Amino acid sequence: MKRNRNLIILCVGLLAGLIAPLATGASDPGFYIEVLLGGLMAGVLYSLVALGFVLIFKASGVFNFAQGAMVLFAALSVARMAEVMPLWLATLLAVGIMVVFAFIVERLVLRPLVNQDPVVLLMATLGVTYFLNGFGQTVWGSDIYEINLGIAKEPVMILQSVFQGGILINKDDVAAAIAAVVLVALLALFFQKTKTGRALRAVADDHLAAQSIGIPLNRIWVIVWSVAGVVALVAGVIWGAKLGVQFSVSQVALKALPVVILGGFTSIPGAILGGLIIGVGEKMAEVFLAPIAVKAFDLAGGGIENWFAYVLALLFLLVLPEGLFGEKHIDRV
Amino acid sequence: MLYRENGQFKTTYRQDQQMLPILQDRIFMALLLLFVFGAGPFIFSDYLFLSILIPFLILALAAIGLNLLVGYCGQISLGHGAFMSVGAYAAYNLALRMPQLNFLVVLILAGLIAALVGLLFGIPSLRIRGLYLAVATLAAQFFMDWTFARVKWFTNYAPSGSVSTATIDIFGWTVDTPVRKYLFLLAVVTVFALVAKNLVRGHMGRAWMAMRDMDVAAEVIGIRPVYAKLTAFGVSSFYVGVAGALWGFVYLGSWEPLAFDINLSLNLLFMIIIGGMGSILGSFFGAFFIVALPILLNQAPEWLGIHMSTAMVSNLEAMIFGSLIIFFLIVEPQGLARLWAIGKEKLRLWPFPH
Amino acid sequence: MGAGANGGKSIGGVVLGLEGISLAFGGVRALQNVSFDVREHEIRAIIGPNGAGKSSMLNVINGVYHPQEGTVTFNGVKRRDVNTHEAAAQGIARTFQNIALFKGMSVLDNIMTGRNLRMKSGLLAQAIRIGPAEREELQHREAVEQIIDFLEIQAYRRTPVGRLPYGLQKRVDLARALAMEPKLLLLDEPMAGMNVEEKQDMCRFILDVNDQFGTTIVLIEHDMGVVMDISDRVIVLDYGKKIGDGTPDEVRGNQAVIDAYLGVSH
Ligand SMILES: Nc1ncnc2c1ncn2[C@@H]1O[C@H](COP(=O)(O)OP(=O)(O)O)[C@@H](O)[C@H]1O
Numbered sequence: 001m002k003r004n005r006n007l008i009i010l011c012v013g014l015l016a017g018l019i020a021p022l023a024t025g026a027s028d029p030g031f032y033i034e035v036l037l038g039g040l041m042a043g044v045l046y047s048l049v050a051l052g053f054v055l056i057f058k059a060s061g062v063f064n065f066a067q068g069a070m071v072l073f074a075a076l077s078v079a080r081m082a083e084v085m086p087l088w089l090a091t092l093l094a095v096g097i098m099v100v101f102a103f104i105v106e107r108l109v110l111r112p113l114v115n116q117d118p119v120v121l122l123m124a125t126l127g128v129t130y131f132l133n134g135f136g137q138t139v140w141g142s143d144i145y146e147i148n149l150g151i152a153k154e155p156v157m158i159l160q161s162v163f164q165g166g167i168l169i170n171k172d173d174v175a176a177a178i179a180a181v182v183l184v185a186l187l188a189l190f191f192q193k194t195k196t197g198r199a200l201r202a203v204a205d206d207h208l209a210a211q212s213i214g215i216p217l218n219r220i221w222v223i224v225w226s227v228a229g230v231v232a233l234v235a236g237v238i239w240g241a242k243l244g245v246q247f248s249v250s251q252v253a254l255k256a257l258p259v260v261i262l263g264g265f266t267s268i269p270g271a272i273l274g275g276l277i278i279g280v281g282e283k284m285a286e287v288f289l290a291p292i293a294v295k296a297f298d299l300a301g302g303g304i305e306n307w308f309a310y311v312l313a314l315l316f317l318l319v320l321p322e323g324l325f326g327e328k329h330i331d332r333v
Numbered sequence: 334m335l336y337r338e339n340g341q342f343k344t345t346y347r348q349d350q351q352m353l354p355i356l357q358d359r360i361f362m363a364l365l366l367l368f369v370f371g372a373g374p375f376i377f378s379d380y381l382f383l384s385i386l387i388p389f390l391i392l393a394l395a396a397i398g399l400n401l402l403v404g405y406c407g408q409i410s411l412g413h414g415a416f417m418s419v420g421a422y423a424a425y426n427l428a429l430r431m432p433q434l435n436f437l438v439v440l441i442l443a444g445l446i447a448a449l450v451g452l453l454f455g456i457p458s459l460r461i462r463g464l465y466l467a468v469a470t471l472a473a474q475f476f477m478d479w480t481f482a483r484v485k486w487f488t489n490y491a492p493s494g495s496v497s498t499a500t501i502d503i504f505g506w507t508v509d510t511p512v513r514k515y516l517f518l519l520a521v522v523t524v525f526a527l528v529a530k531n532l533v534r535g536h537m538g539r540a541w542m543a544m545r546d547m548d549v550a551a552e553v554i555g556i557r558p559v560y561a562k563l564t565a566f567g568v569s570s571f572y573v574g575v576a577g578a579l580w581g582f583v584y585l586g587s588w589e590p591l592a593f594d595i596n597l598s599l600n601l602l603f604m605i606i607i608g609g610m611g612s613i614l615g616s617f618f619g620a621f622f623i624v625a626l627p628i629l630l631n632q633a634p635e636w637l638g639i640h641m642s643t644a645m646v647s648n649l650e651a652m653i654f655g656s657l658i659i660f661f662l663i664v665e666p667q668g669l670a671r672l673w674a675i676g677k678e679k680l681r682l683w684p685f686p687h
Numbered sequence: 688m689g690a691g692a693n694g695g696k697s698i699g700g701v702v703l704g705l706e707g708i709s710l711a712f713g714g715v716r717a718l719q720n721v722s723f724d725v726r727e728h729e730i731r732a733i734i735g736p737n738g739a740g741k742s743s744m745l746n747v748i749n750g751v752y753h754p755q756e757g758t759v760t761f762n763g764v765k766r767r768d769v770n771t772h773e774a775a776a777q778g779i780a781r782t783f784q785n786i787a788l789f790k791g792m793s794v795l796d797n798i799m800t801g802r803n804l805r806m807k808s809g810l811l812a813q814a815i816r817i818g819p820a821e822r823e824e825l826q827h828r829e830a831v832e833q834i835i836d837f838l839e840i841q842a843y844r845r846t847p848v849g850r851l852p853y854g855l856q857k858r859v860d861l862a863r864a865l866a867m868e869p870k871l872l873l874l875d876e877p878m879a880g881m882n883v884e885e886k887q888d889m890c891r892f893i894l895d896v897n898d899q900f901g902t903t904i905v906l907i908e909h910d911m912g913v914v915m916d917i918s919d920r921v922i923v924l925d926y927g928k929k930i931g932d933g934t935p936d937e938v939r940g941n942q943a944v945i946d947a948y949l950g951v952s953h
């Protein structure tokens with residue numbers, strides 16, 4: 001089939017790009033693995049944000065542009081509240097805030113716009129983005145704030161015996177990756193094992209069917225937006241601990257959009273894999289490709305990671321419009 | 334009793350197809366044009382020109398451009414700020430490298446270059462729809478942002494990456510004072526608005542709207558999606574490119590990298606949501622709104638004797654914009670233009686309630 | 688209603704032939720090896736229970752769906768894969784089961800889109816409008832006005848289609864298809880959801896189109912009375928298979944058809 005052929009071509013292309021720096025001898029293995037790990041770490045966070053997107057899209061058909069604003073808002077809440085209380089309490093309270101936020105969104109945005117065109121819903125979430133950014137900075141302030149997770153930030157050297165010079169990794173990166181993996185595992189458990197989780201999956205598969213077995217759609221939306229809020233909170237805390245909580249955190253979430261394109265709008269494994277691909281691809285491109293480009297085109301610095309994810313996604317769209325795991329759909333008339 | 338359609342019988346289809354079929358509307362439009370062209374230059378203040386009318390006119394032009402694509406053809410774009418930047422940098426380089434070119438030619442060429450880039454990023458729209466297209470157009474945004482920030486040639490190797498433009502000269506008439514800028518923009522925008530109105534009334538406009546409303550049915554009727562979507566992308570980016578060139582040359586004069594970032598794209602989108610999707614008039618409303626609201630927010634607290642920090646004002650602005658977008662999407666998806674139409678309808682029936 | 692089968696009109700040779708059409712959506716086999724033909728000037732009905740594959744059949748004819756197997760021959764040209772736009776250009780028009788009008792446009796504009804294929808003025812001419820573009824516009828407006836008169840919808844020209852009652856929307860759908868001046872007209876349940884009076888009107892229009900313009904018509908309809916009255920030949924589909932094909936009388940007597948319809952209410 002054509003789709004399979006395209007899929008294979010893409011995978012081969014990605015793999016070729018992945019090993020090119022090693023194969024051409026542009027990098028020594030130790031450094032290469034450092035870059036790879038760095039990419040994976042960033043990728044884990046993209047996956048987390050993308051996961052929020054996919055959850056919401058599956059259950060309410062909304063392409064939630066506000067996911068980034070939610071990440072920032074949650075991180076701001078934790079950072080500011082942690083100034084006056086223990087971190088765990090601040091986090092707990094922030095979870096509460098995200099649930100309240102989910103309620104408000106359901107009541108004021110989703111319910112009045114039910115059954116609208118997806119593009120209209122997207123525009124509505126643009127409105128939510130603006131509101132939430134303005135509101136968050138009004139309440140919490142617009143400086144740079146710190147979140148201290150109590151993990152040392154200095155890098156450690158490992159595998160000195162295997163590679164010349166060893167590999168530098170950051171402890172907080174490792175902690176972040178572990179936290180992300182735990183969260184994903186918890187979500188998987190939630191969806192597979194709990195009644196609510198199964199109900200959510202039913203909605204995702206078929207809105208009418210879910211309604212006919214007596215699940216109130218509105219409640220499901222609240223739950224899903226709450227879960228997405230918690231996912232955003234975790235991503236925000238990890239990101240904020242690394243870079244400080246500031247407005248740019250919300251922009252990071254824009255990187256998660258290409259991830260959903262890669263993985264398909266409705267696939268959770270797709271979001272995870274897509275996030276990793278983008279994270280690694282971006283880092284590799286910046287470290288190995290950018291210097292070449294800078295030289296060839298006389299650029300004022302690299303920075304191709306600003307668009308690499310998007311162009312990769314565009315490429316995907318052209319060959320695989322349904323994403324890695326999406327389904328093909330033919331309009332009925 | 335003044336605003337009536339009764340008794341104005343159309344005896345030919347030509348009369349019936351006029352842009353403004355109702356006599357009173359034509360008179361109103363004529364008076365409005367007379368006022369803004371004839372009286373405006375004498376009675377408006379420089380402050381009004383510089384901080385309201387000039388940005389308003391340019392943004393209205395850009396909003397018309399975006400509206401042709403989003404409101405008429407139904408293709409979402411989150412990257413129109415990027416096409417504005419293409420127009421601005423194209424005009425900058427044309428004027429810089431070919432100083433003998435007349436600015437009007439520069440403007441048209443800048444629009445055409447933006448149209449080409451718009452077409453390029455519009456190609457994915459042939460395979461994908463809706464949300465996917467949103468992401469594809471974001472790709473245009475980030476890629477163009479980067480291009481103009483990093484590729485030194487476009488900014489003529491300026492170390493800071495910022496560029497500044499020369500005074501505009503059209504056949505010896507220099508566009509340097511606020512009044513002249515205003516008149517020049519007014520003329521350009523009037524012509525472009527008229528052309529847009531013509532396009533959406535013709536078969537091309539109908540093809541766009543058909544694509545927007547029901548693409549399968551449009552294809553079955555023989556409308557080619559390739560043709561409809563790409564012309565929409567091309568014309569739309571042409572408009573936006575011209576607006577970008579004007580934004581750079583007439584409004585900003587000089588600008589830094591990222592003067593045309595994603596926030597500009599989103600603002601353009603807000604203009605058409607609030608003003609009215611699928612309405613040329615609405616584009617003007619939306620542009621006026623987005624220019625006037627921040628000014629009002631800056632002034633109002635002082636009138637009321639309250640002090641607000643700039644950060645507070647900008648946060649408030651974001652919250653108000655956000656709420657209004659949601660409000661309009663829910664309550665009046667066709668925006669201010671629709672409210673205007675309803676008002677006119679009421680006037681037509683006045684004093685009878687129905 | 689009256690005109691009845693073969694009421695004095697001359698039915699010509701085969702204009703449309705379908706051979707061995709098979710179409711599946713994932714596991715759903717919507718059409719299985721279906722073949723039939725349509726002759727010039729005839730009214731050909733397709734009947735069958737819901738989900739039998741009738742709409743899919745029309746979608747194959749004008750290229751909205753692409754069958755996995757089989758060929759479509761129109762006007763002597765045999766095709767594996769029909770292209771929607773080409774089908775329109777060659778004179779195939781259709782209406783839709785679930786009205787597919789352009790919601791945001793007026794009745795007049797909806798019908799005018801039916802002329803789009805014939806309108807040639809370029810971008811610049813339209814931008815200026817005065818001159819050739821306006822002349823072209825007026826010329827097509829006149830053609831459209833004739834259809835508006837024919838279908839008796841003069842009063843609604845400027846009404847946004849979304850505000851029309853259902854029966855009138857169906858009429859506008861037909862008007863838009865007629866504006867293409869098609870050789871072959873595909874009608875997907877044009878009378879579904881109408882009251883008796885509206886149905887009679889629609890029947891009259893269909894017969895008039897067939898008579899006056901000589902348009903060949905393929906029609907999906909559930910109302911057996913209507914089908915028997917106005918069609919020349921009938922195809923019966925069931926679960927994607929053709930189980931009957933012939934004149935209304937032949938089909939009525941066909942045992943397979945009777946079996947398929949036993950207990951099926953329409
Ligand atoms: N676009 C589509 N995608 C998936 N399944 C479809 C599509 N169109 C039709 N089908 C399936 O094909 C079968 C035939 O449908 P259809 O042709 O609409 O039947 P009819 O018009 O006779 O009621 C049905 O089972 C329907 O669900």
Ligand SMILES: [Mg+2]
Pocket residue numbers: 741742743784
């Ligand atoms: Mg059907």
